[in-house]
Amino acid sequence: MPDGVSSLPVDRELRRVLRHGTFAQVLDHALSARGLSLERVQFHLAGHGVRVSRAALSYWRHGRSRPERAESLRAVRALEAVLDLPAESLVSLLGPPRPRGRLKAGPDAIDxxxxxxxHRPLLAAVNAPxxxxxxxxxxxxxxxxxxxxxxxxxxxxxxxxxAAERVDRYLVFLWAEGSTAAVPVDPKYCRLGRVRVDDSAGATVCELLLExxxxxxxxxxxxxxxxxxxxxxxxxxxxxxxxxxxxxxxxxxxxxxxxxxxxxxxxxxxxxxxxxxxxxxxxxxxxxxxxxxxxxxxxxxxxxxxx
Structure with a gap:
């Protein structure tokens, strides 16, 4: 348990959310009960050799994303120690990782x-993430x-x-009807990466490499x-x-x-x-x-x- 952080009482509400709640609900309740800011949580996690951005912690707390990668799961286990929760109590609420195959169309997304x-051949040519x-x-x-x-x-x-850890690039798509393909120029706050064009289709796929x-x-x-x-x-x-x-x-x-x-x-x-x-x-x-x-x-x- 980190110095200066008192033990979290195992109250009735905590037992309820541990039994019936989601990962986000348990994390939110434990943080509120402790009275810990996300900055303080970051500080205590660093003491466990784990670094997580404040934005990521906020996303986990409010259910906008969930930890899945190995380094994120290590952070969750450290969170259990920081918040004085039973071992594996948060990890067990995550369930199996989501499939990471090709993106499929859904109600809130279009492939x-x-x-x-x-642009399909160009996407394959740049091995698009x-x-x-x-x-x-x-x-x-x-x-x-x-x-x-x-x-x-x-x-x-x-x-x-x-929307994930270690994001360092973004793909741009351009299309010019009835003319040869255009290429992005004068980038700001980024630089150009790989560029693939198909003049016959007026199509361009370009990487913007983030600063x-x-x-x-x-x-x-x-x-x-x-x-x-x-x-x-x-x-x-x-x-x-x-x-x-x-x-x-x-x-x-x-x-x-x-x-x-x-x-x-x-x-x-x-x-x-x-x-x-x-x-x-x-x-x-x-x-x-x-x-x-x-x-x-x-x-x-x-x-x-x-x-």
Missing amino acids: RRLLWPA QDDRVRLLDVHEHVLVGDDRGLVSMRSRLVLEA QRLAAGERTVVEFSSEFPPGHELTFFHHRFTRPIRQYVLQVEFAGAVPVGCVPFRQANVHAPRHLGAPLWIGASRTAHLVVTDSPPGITGLLWEWD
């Missing part, structure tokens, strides 16, 4: 191979449409959250630009999300003529029909603004009509 069918290691929280994209009504450039800002390795629950921001070669007249722009997104901001600026109409749309997948929203106003800035919050996985974007 990226279904959303990006033209599982898609569930990083959560995409916020996306801000500024798109420039040129005088020729074609796609000129895009500037992207992404807020990422690690630091993230523990589960830690967040970072990355930015990059994409410049597109001349292509077809552009009538829409969208982003494809494999998981729910907290916020998506899309700004489409028209350097030349302004469309006669512009509406937001959403699709469940690449083969589903488009569901249109209310028309958007394009003002003196010659820019259409779309702001979407708490959106489910799928395709979200803007559709416009030229005169």
Whole structure:
């Protein structure tokens, strides 16, 4: 037992949650009963030779993720000692580890191979890590449409959250209809890793290597630009999300003529029909603004009509 930490009374509520509760419920109850902050828990775990991020402890406590890897299970056993819980009481509540095979589509996720069918060979070429290691929280994209009504450039800002330990990269997918593939340039808060392109499909897969390795629950921001070669007249722009997104901001600026109409749309997948929203106003800035919050996985974007 750590110095300065009194023994936790085995009260009726603790016995109940140990018998009938989940891992998160037992951990939350034990922490509350002890009156320990997550910072103090980190300090005591370090005394056991274990280091866990505050974000990871918070995620475990609130049931947003669970420890599965060998180093995380060692941390759980140390937690049992720090919280004066019976040996294996927390570990036994974790159950068998979740399968770690290929990601399958579910109610809150879409397999990226279904959303990006033209990119499948490129994914194999970069030996892509599982898609569930990083959560995409916020996306801000500024798109420039040129005088020729074609796609000129895009500037992207992404807020990422690690959903696993030791996350050090993120995959970006680009697609340019009717032109050769674009490659990200001018990365900020990251650097470019492996890039694979298929000019015949206008498809690009690129690694963004993060400035630091993230523990589960830690967040970072990355930015990059994409410049597109001349292509077809552009009538829409969208982003494809494999998981729910907290916020998506899309700004489409028209350097030349302004469309006669512009509406937001959403699709469940690449083969589903488009569901249109209310028309958007394009003002003196010659820019259409779309702001979407708490959106489910799928395709979200803007559709416009030229005169």
